[in-house]
Amino acid sequence: MELRTLRIFVAVVRHGGFSQAAKHVFVTQSAVSKAVRQLEDELGLALIDRQVPGVQLTDAGRVVFARAQQLLAQRDDLMNELDELKGVRRGQLTLGLPPIGSDALFAPIFAAYRARYPEIEVSLFEHGSRKLEELVTAGELELGASLLPFNGAFDWQDVIAEPLDVILRDDHPLSDQEKIGLSELSGEAFILFDSGFALNPIILDGCREAGFQPNVAARSSQINFIVELVHAGLGIGFLPRLIASQRVRPGVRHITLKDQGMVWHMAFIWRRGGYLSFAAKAWLDLAAELRG
Template structure:
């Protein structure tokens, strides 16, 4: 069983087709097709069903995909360890940051790291927490920032824990209160985040605990746009206090929310038992550094 064939198969699944997979691994589509066919012949099972221009995993294919992704990730770990044993200077740090809060939490951290380790190349990817976790497990990221709790597949290091506050139009009757409960929000339209944001299931769970399913007015991945929508009276939003405080708006009111209280609990996560490069360990070690501790 060749690593080349496993990588071709895994990329077909991740990219959603043979042509995109070929671009990802820098070979022709024909080469990818032959590699996958070779793997199917060797294993004696059908891995993919061709449906039009798309490919769908068979039951056997799902098993092989999980195993193959793990094998490839372990192979990447092996190469990284060997490079460092040979005294590789510099190296690469592959980081994943969420779309919300990264500027607040990690800008100073990033600057401090670049100052201390100018020879390390930092490859940065921004995405929703769920997608970042998938990329960490696939071995494509060394570290990612994600919201706790995370599954047992990860080790993690806490970054920040902030209460979630509710933001509503300043002229709304509820804005006159000092604090709110989720139950008080039951009849109001909610502005939620885009797909893949870990805050969404937290908000939905708090609503269910309070006995209702929220009516969703719209969704957005842009915090500033969400705040403007609240100011325009489209609905309410739930924001981490730290982020809401940095974006005051004269037409909105921010109130603490409780019963149940929920928190934006950010951590850096990595694969449990996975190899952490010296570059990644140095990033984690910056947590207590004076220039970033208040970040």
């Protein structure tokens, strides 16, 4: 069983098809199909159900996919550790950051990191926190930034913890309050982020604790658009206080939620027990240094 074949199989699953995987691993579609067939023949089991559209894994396919991700990640750990022994200090850092707050939190780290380690190339991927967790688990990212809580598969380093603010029009009946409880917002239309953003479960879980299911009027991945929708009267939005304070817009106010647990807690994550390259350690050390 070759690691190259496992990598192709993982690419087919992760990218949802043979043609998409071929673009990712830089081989032809027929080569991808042949590699998956060879893997199935070697194992004596079907890994993909070809009677249904898309990529539907069999029971054996799910087992092989999970194990293959682990093996490929361990291979990357091995190569990184050997590079360390050889004294390599150039290399590459694969880093995943969420769209929310990256400009405020991570731009200063990028600038300082580039100045201190000019020979290290940083490959940046932007996704919602839950997607980043998947990519770190699969070994496709060495470091990611995600919101707590997350599962025990990760080691982590704290970045920041900020309370959540509700964003509403300044003519809203609650706009003169210093703090607002979620129970006071049960009759409002909510404007949330797209699915995959880890901020959503924090808000929805808080609403359940407050005893109601919110009416979601709209979703977006763009902070400025959410603020504009609030200004247009479509509903109310939610942002970490740090981000809300940077999105000052005439006619819109942000007020901190007073409910316990309504906190935007960001951390850098990596696979628990996984090997960290010099580039990753340097990033974490610099981030801690700048945080003070």
